[in-house]
């Protein structure tokens with residue numbers, strides 16, 4: 001009989017592993033095509049984060065040896081600050097996020113958090129310090145409560161409710177016939193882009209990490225939803241070191257530092273006001289987006 005059941009056991013294990021793998025990938029910027037390549041150095045200690053300062057020092061990197069993506073890139077995110085990464089598609093913004101989460105190691109240069117080189121610490125401990133709100137979260141085929149508590153199985157019901165409230169999704173959940181027990185995902189209730197993002201926000205608030213990576217949705221949300229989400233995202237970045245990847249500049253205009261990227265390099269850096277004054281790439285992008293927005297408003301009228 002055991003002979004008969006072993007393959008079934010195996011199948012269950014494979015299924016769970018794949019499912020887990022897929023979700024973990026999805027959590028990280030839809031990295032479905034990424035394989036975990038990095039290994040811990042033997043005896044790597046856990047990272048200890050007291051002052052969540054994130055520093056990229058002369059980082060060069062490419063996914064393939066013959067195609068360099070990041071070129072000698074340096075920037076600092078001071079503890080508690082919000083640092084935005086903006087720039088044209090393919091500039092390397094998400095790549096920075098993947099390196100910070102250590103899906104890959106840089107070719108040269110280093111990335112430190114609170115003075116510790118992230119390639120020298122345990123990956124698990126590193127990832128516990130970083131929360132991610134991806135552009136498009138994939139949810140588990142499980143209850144909405146489970147999806148919020150994911151990674152924090154020990155969270156109390158009260159804590160899950162509070163996180164949902166802070167992510168402004170509590171009224172939506174309590175109005176569902178089965179509340180937090182409502183099944184979501186492919187085989188359950190389908191959530192809108194905005195609702196999924198709120199689940200990701202609630203999950204991050206519950207995890208309560210000192211560092212967060214926000215990857216702004218590229219898909220258009222209607223402007224009211226966008227305003228609501230922005231207000232909730234502010235809550236996520238409060239008191240945390242935040243790296244915000246943005247496409248619409250209006251969403252990061254109040255960031256402490258805006259790094260403008262082009263072809264794997266930071267070409268401008270500063271506050272919104274200073275970058276407008278500098279009248280370079282950022283100003284050009286800003287003016288273009290302002291014009292597009294007013295054209296859309298006119299078209300809607």
Ligand code: ATP
Pocket residue numbers: 033034063064069087088089090091092093094095096
């Ligand atoms: P977007 O605004 O479109 O999201 P981005 O600035 O975030 O763009 P990245 O996703 O960092 O850009 O990609 C930078 C470059 O790296 C692109 O040219 C892309 O083709 C390449 N790239 C991204 N992921 C991989 C990968 N897994 N393997 C090989 N090349 C990749």
